[in-house]
Amino acid sequence: MRTLAHPEPEEIELDTVLSALADPVRRRIVRQLADGHDDQACIAFELPVSKSTSTHHFRVLREAGVIEQRYRGTSILNGLRDADLEARFPGLLPSILQAARSETSASSSA
Secondary structure, rough: OOOEEEEOOOOHHHHHHHHHOOOHHHHHHHHHHHHHHHHHHHHOOOOOHHHHHHEEEEEEEEHHEEEEEEEEEEEEEEEEEEEHHHHHOOOOOHHHHHHHHHHHHHHOOO
């Protein structure tokens, strides 16, 4: 079975996580996973970018340790590594998600 490289929990670095989450498309992916849609295939995400660009965004999140990806058949399923992130950087992910949701609410009511 094919596998994808993921950093071990102790290898996850704050700068890399923050850099990965600085992009609005990647925050959108993380928000969708955090909102209870774990184990979603890449094609299930409605993103405003091309397929190759979305592949890049998923790879950046995986290599930063924010998401886990695994093959199921020909699909790649995505899951948020929230427990690993919480253990490594307590409170970081909930704070970022709260800010991202506020940002989305503000832009949709404008």
